[in-house]
Amino acid sequence: MAKYYYSQTKQKALLLLASGVILSLSHSPRVHWRILANLPKAWRSIERTTLRRLVNEFKRNRLIDFKEEVNGTISVVLSEKGKRITLSYDIDALAIKRPDRWDGKWRIVIFDIPEKKKAAREALRKKLCDLEFYRLQRSVWVTPYDCKNEIAFISEFFEIRNCLRYINADYIDNEAELKLHFNFK
Numbered sequence: 141m142a143k144y145y146y147s148q149t150k151q152k153a154l155l156l157l158a159s160g161v162i163l164s165l166s167h168s169p170r171v172h173w174r175i176l177a178n179l180p181k182a183w184r185s186i187e188r189t190t191l192r193r194l195v196n197e198f199k200r201n202r203l204i205d206f207k208e209e210v211n212g213t214i215s216v217v218l219s220e221k222g223k224r225i226t227l228s229y230d231i232d233a234l235a236i237k238r239p240d241r242w243d244g245k246w247r248i249v250i251f252d253i254p255e256k257k258k259a260a261r262e263a264l265r266k267k268l269c270d271l272e273f274y275r276l277q278r279s280v281w282v283t284p285y286d287c288k289n290e291i292a293f294i295s296e297f298f299e300i301r302n303c304l305r306y307i308n309a310d311y312i313d314n315e316a317e318l319k320l321h322f323n324f325k
Contacts, residue, residue, distance in 0.1 A: 236287045248307040249281045260298040
């Protein structure tokens with residue numbers, strides 16, 4: 141399946157449309173309440189004109205369908221293609237593709253997340269660790285693999301985009317240590 145790269149707003153809209161699917165797959169009441177509590181706020185963060193344009197675009201791309209209910213209302217539901225794409229944005233299943241050959245560049249993620257978003261900061265650190273980033277400092281992490289889209293998704297997911305930076309670098313002074321860590325010759 142081809143990987144779809146949509147803007148953060150499009151990803152957010154697709155994930156919001158998929159929230160019903162996510163609710164049905166989750167058996168945890170805590171997850172249900174967290175999703176339900178954040179839905180109205182998340183929908184309000186997308187402007188109406190943008191939302192209308194996205195719905196039309198999703199319909200053209202066959203990501204959604206319209207379903208007429210018994211009471212006459214019309215529901216917007218994800219198509220099978222839409223469900224496949226939203227599953228590719230699953231934060232827990234997120235992985236960085238490792239190419240056969242390294243391009244010689246380092247990807248550095250730096251962040252300065254305020255104390256009021258401590259939970260997001262800790263979740264980000266855990267996710268970077270799960271993605272096998274190397275920790276240079278507490279808020280500076282590095283990987284040799286291209287992951288710009290994945291980091292953009294993570295920053296949007298944790299709502300910390302303005303606190304995080306992604307850097308593409310040709311050289312780091314402790315490169316030998318990093319190459320050893322990532323098993324490069």
